[in-house]
Amino acid sequence: xxxxxxxxxxxxxxxxxAGPDPSAATYQQIDNCRGAVEGLLQQLDLGGKQVTLIESVxxxxxxxxxxDDRIVGYQAGARLSGCTGWxxxxxxxxxxxxxxxxxxxxxxxxxxAYD
Numbered sequence: 672x673x674x675x676x677x678x679x680x681x682x683x684x685x686x687x688x689a690g691p692d693p694s695a696a697t698y699q700q701i702d703n704c705r706g707a708v709e710g711l712l713q714q715l716d717l718g719g720k721q722v723t724l725i726e727s728v729x730x731x732x733x734x735x736x737x738x739d740d741r742i743v744g745y746q747a748g749a750r751l752s753g754c755t756g757w758x759x760x761x762x763x764x765x766x767x768x769x770x771x772x773x774x775x776x777x778x779x780x781x782x783x784a785y786d
Contacts, residue, residue: 704727704745704747704762704766705725705727705747706766707760707762707766707767707768708725708727708747708749708760708762709722709725711760711768711771712749712758715758715779715780715781715782716779716780716781717751717779718778718779718780720751720752720753720754720777721751721752722749722750722751722752723750723751723752724749724750725747725748725749725750726747726748726749727745727746727747727748728745728746728747729742729744729745730742730743730744730745730746730761731743742764743763743764744761744762744763744764744769745761745762745763745764745766746759746760746761746762747759747760747761747762748760751777751779754775754776754777754778755775755776755777756773756774756775756776756777757773757774757775757777758771758772758773758777758779758782759771759772759773759774772784772785773785774786
């Protein structure tokens, strides 16, 4: 009995140590999407404002009952110097930009503005 428990513990420990960490993969993808956000911001005329912060979070589709918790895209926000709003960038799960807009008092030529 002890051998079976020890063997099962060894297999579980190996699987945990060798298997990919899903949260690490999620954060890695967010870092990859950062490049898409930075690329978009470089294409925009920011009117001399500097990017001071970029934050990204995954958007998930939650299906209650069957445990399906899938990332369906990413939402990023960029703070610019001289304004208190955000430049928002919505992307799909492959970091392709779906839409971008501004919120608050940040106005950027070429982007719609919402409050």
